Amino acid sequence: MHQASFFDSEPQQPVLDAEGGLRYLPGVFDPPWCERLFEILLTHAAWTSQQRMMYERLVEVPRRMASYRLDHDALPPLLAETAQRVAQVLDAPFNSVGLNLYRDGHDSVAPHNDKVHDLAPGQPIAVLSLGATRRMTIRAKREPRECWHMPLEAGSLVVMSHASQYHYDHGIPKAPGVLDPRISLAFRVRRF
Numbered sequence: 001m002h003q004a005s006f007f008d009s010e011p012q013q014p015v016l017d018a019e020g021g022l023r024y025l026p027g028v029f030d031p032p033w034c035e036r037l038f039e040i041l042l043t044h045a046a047w048t049s050q051q052r053m054m055y056e057r058l059v060e061v062p063r064r065m066a067s068y069r070l071d072h073d074a075l076p077p078l079l080a081e082t083a084q085r086v087a088q089v090l091d092a093p094f095n096s097v098g099l100n101l102y103r104d105g106h107d108s109v110a111p112h113n114d115k116v117h118d119l120a121p122g123q124p125i126a127v128l129s130l131g132a133t134r135r136m137t138i139r140a141k142r143e144p145r146e147c148w149h150m151p152l153e154a155g156s157l158v159v160m161s162h163a164s165q166y167h168y169d170h171g172i173p174k175a176p177g178v179l180d181p182r183i184s185l186a187f188r189v190r191r192f
């Protein structure tokens, strides 16, 4: 299995395809912006805990989640501004944001691809990171299952093409040494 790690904060593009593949763009938002947005979301987002069936048992999903349409009236102004900037940087008509709160290194998201059926074909998914740096693991679905581990710094964007969701899984594995929370914001173009 091929492995690659990115320890520096240079832009990276581990996956190439006709729609931009998979890119890591560090430093899109500066630390004060990230800290303000983190505090606002931590305090004011409508965090929910969800449950999933696993091996015939109902288990709690190990993170908190919230989601908003970007035309929602009561969107915190800084979140609306952030969404506009992400849309500008990537030239994509994002209309929804999914928030994830990883309270510490025990929280995670299992390897998955984003559900493509309600997303607009050809439009990217952009994940903004705030708070603690966590590693994203990206793995090809097909043998030899090439794999990348990318530390996602606060203020960075991971941009995944729609097409990449058919061929690669992504996840945030548990990181027991991480004591601080992280919030990610996944901007998407949903076809309603």
Ligand SMILES: O=C(O)CCC(=O)C(=O)O
Pocket: 098, 100, 109, 114, 127, 136, 152, 170, 171, 172, 184, 186
């Ligand atoms: O938190 C992350 O960086 C990834 C989140 C994610 O994969 C999702 O919300 O679908």
Ligand SMILES: [Fe+2]
Pocket: 112, 113, 114, 170
């Ligand atoms: Fe995802």
